[in-house]
Amino acid sequence: MQEKNQNKQSVSKEITPQSKDFSRWYLDTIRKADLMDYAPVRGCIVFKPEGFELWERIQQAMDKRFKETGHRNAYFPMLIPESFFEKEKEHVEGFNPELPWVTEAGGEPLEEKYALRPTSETIIGHMYSQWINSYRDLPVLINQWANVFRWEKRTFPFLRTSEFLWQEGHTAHVDEAEAREETMRMLEIYREVVENELAIPVWVGQKTPSERFAGAVDTYSIEAMMQDGKAVQAGTSHYLGDKFAIGFNIKYLDRDNQHKYVHTTSWGTSTRLIGSMVMVHGDDKGLALPPRIAPTQVVIIPAGPMSKREMVLEKLDEIYAALKEAGVRVRTDLRDETPGWKFNEWEMRGVPVRIEIGPRDVENNQVVAARRDTGEKTTLSIENLAESVNQLLADVQSNMFQRAQDFRTANSYTHINSIQELHDHIESSEQADKIAGWVLSGWCGNDDCESKVKEETGFSSRNIPFAPPVGKETCICCGEKAEHTVWFARSY
Amino acid sequence: MQEKNQNKQSVSKEITPQSKDFSRWYLDTIRKADLMDYAPVRGCIVFKPEGFELWERIQQAMDKRFKETGHRNAYFPMLIPESFFEKEKEHVEGFNPELPWVTEAGGEPLEEKYALRPTSETIIGHMYSQWINSYRDLPVLINQWANVFRWEKRTFPFLRTSEFLWQEGHTAHVDEAEAREETMRMLEIYREVVENELAIPVWVGQKTPSERFAGAVDTYSIEAMMQDGKAVQAGTSHYLGDKFAIGFNIKYLDRDNQHKYVHTTSWGTSTRLIGSMVMVHGDDKGLALPPRIAPTQVVIIPAGPMSKREMVLEKLDEIYAALKEAGVRVRTDLRDETPGWKFNEWEMRGVPVRIEIGPRDVENNQVVAARRDTGEKTTLSIENLAESVNQLLADVQSNMFQRAQDFRTANSYTHINSIQELHDHIESSEQADKIAGWVLSGWCGNDDCESKVKEETGFSSRNIPFAPPVGKETCICCGEKAEHTVWFARSY
Incomplete structure (x- = not known):
């Protein structure tokens, strides 16, 4: 019971201003906006529905592009035999210290212990060695959406947790040129999604050798600046050369009748993108979500005296239906609270556009639309409302990107x-x-x-x-x- | 290398007839249709892209209905502290023998070991006890898509594996009536998806006490008959009463100012639905997929002499574009193989409708459509082709259901x-x-x-x-x- 009360307290208090303590602001915001909760497992969080829905939308944006570029999803076992880590020397050195191990199962100690996957190059490499025989089998273009584990000393919600969710692409190619092309293609998809959907400007480039993925020949990344000036590595794409191919014996018979090692790539983005979105766009009022990712793009709130509520609600229903019909992710808030309370609530939750409608608006066949990004209010005619709302959402999206880019330039x-x-x-x-x-x-x-x-x-x-x-x-x-x-x- | 050769051999051989050995038929079919592979982890399989895509389509069908009925997705930690299992006595007895345990992490033995989740009632119950305080917080309607682990002695691909994929819904309600209503609502959704999308007739009913989920008050299931006459439990929905609420102290303050335990439910379906679909609809030619789930609904194959191929391909492109435009999941097979070889290949992969087009068809502005379910061939005019193909797919879907139902009745x-x-x-x-x-x-x-x-x-x-x-x-x-x-x- 004490824990329960503490929880309630810490969530209901005000959000610490960014200027006072950015970390505190972040932790307050993600709790108050109900994105996550701490879990009773070391370094783990619960992705609550509000937070998980952000991940679902990021997933959809990524997955669509992966499929458009010929990739397919698959699922490989989460448990990795200990011996697999020995097959690529740098890889084991990079990940060994962070692994959790399954040593017992079904009531007995295991003969060989299993690691919880920190990434799947090894087990996928093993399978690819079974599947690839001829140049006709190439390229293999597979992605996996999965949970992964890295037992890190210091954890931070969404940015670094013991268990997190990600996607990991693993591809195999006939030669270096094709594998490098793939590495760059996926890096560009990451840039495009993160900039165009999440409205986060990134620097695209190559990691220095000391910052490479364990076992990679070259690692490339997109890097984003948070509002405290710190960087987040928002996605990585690796050219692995033939290192994993040699470690796992992934060979094919080429057209020239020679057995050759494939060249492989891997690339990943994770739930840390949720945290990045919060830290790039949020402010002292709470979250600010880019319209393309926001689960709710528009919230409609009735205003004016209760005596005139009926006529307002009638029009509100009509507007709601029109926006929904036009594909806008819209909701209404008819709760028995003051408009002011609701304004704060939906600002804190980061909804990009708020529509207010009172009796006078109904008379004038208009609504008031307030932007989350600038606070600006505009009067919009109910004629063609869906069109003007979609335009407004597009403006908010591009302004949020521009603002983040200006912030980055200034810093x-x-x-x-x-x-x-x-x-x-x-x-x-x-x-x-x-x-x-x-x-x-x-x-x-x-x-x-x-x-x-x-x-x-x-x-x-x-x-x-x-x-x-x-x-x-x-x-x-x-x-x-x-x-x-x-x-x-x-x-x- | 020996393993590789063995693999190739076992995959390329013919499919054992169902009448000779149904299990062997099943194992041959899922390998040859490339749905899965055996993994180097005890009792685990790899879900290959052809198999995983079936799961993605089942997921979409389920997820849509979950959301339409007010549920939202979330994600809870995979690791469950040992002490959590002690809080519901029947639950621990039911699952303890099947658990894999993490005992070391980050280079050190753990103080308390963690189980890999076999199901998440315990950790979710713990979180719900933090989140639920008042009747205003109820109902909580959450679903999770996740990997789960049950270290069973005998495993069988898709049907029973050490690790599998599933969804698990976990809801909390003010009282028994509302929780029982939810239990039935989700059971009905399972029936509807499995019958209408997967074309598998099921018996909806209650499990006997000895077959109940460990810790449930009542367990309900949908049960399907495979073509060997054996049953598959294709989905379960549990009314858990206040048993987990008491175990995890999930209480709320009701309108009458009394603290009360919530009533909870849980419900799940898993990747065993893939195996069920294979065993209900497949035949000696291989897979037969219901059109609503089939990744490829229509394959178009050119026929006739190479000298007239150009004119055929031109028309084929036109048909392909028209079907794609109409939302049909269509692909073409232009490989340098005989039409006969291709027919066998796509029949084995279970594609519901095959379209053949040769020079004479082009002249007559028609195509030949062959149904996978009956083998029947029809001539279709290229005018309104999309419409007649969609009608054909609907016929195949309902005929597959009817046939499975007739089989069930006969047996x-x-x-x-x-x-x-x-x-x-x-x-x-x-x-x-x-x-x-x-x-x-x-x-x-x-x-x-x-x-x-x-x-x-x-x-x-x-x-x-x-x-x-x-x-x-x-x-x-x-x-x-x-x-x-x-x-x-x-x-x-």
């Missing part, structure tokens, strides 16, 4: 050329009570330089953007010639 | 009134090389009578149908007055 720094300058930048940001944001700097390509920057400043390399806003000449650490221009930032 | 026996008569029936069936099917008999309500029937004949009680074809007067075992009329059958 990106390209003038920093040494660790000392980075120190100064961080210090002066703190003194000005501003976020330190991201820093675009040169890098010589040496791991030591990269790790020195991280150790001394907390800024780690995010990625080497394909299209950096400027090119940098010298390494931020050693001052030698830069081989790459790299985004550095604190990250989740 | 159901209502004249058996004693164990001796059941013995005789089984023996004479075997001698006539016929399946023994299902037997509708009376039952006095005594557990001992029920288990004696099972021990002596292998026929277990399936359910007590709500609408039995006839009512039975005396118990099949003791001959006393029958309290219930029960379906008995061998089962998967």
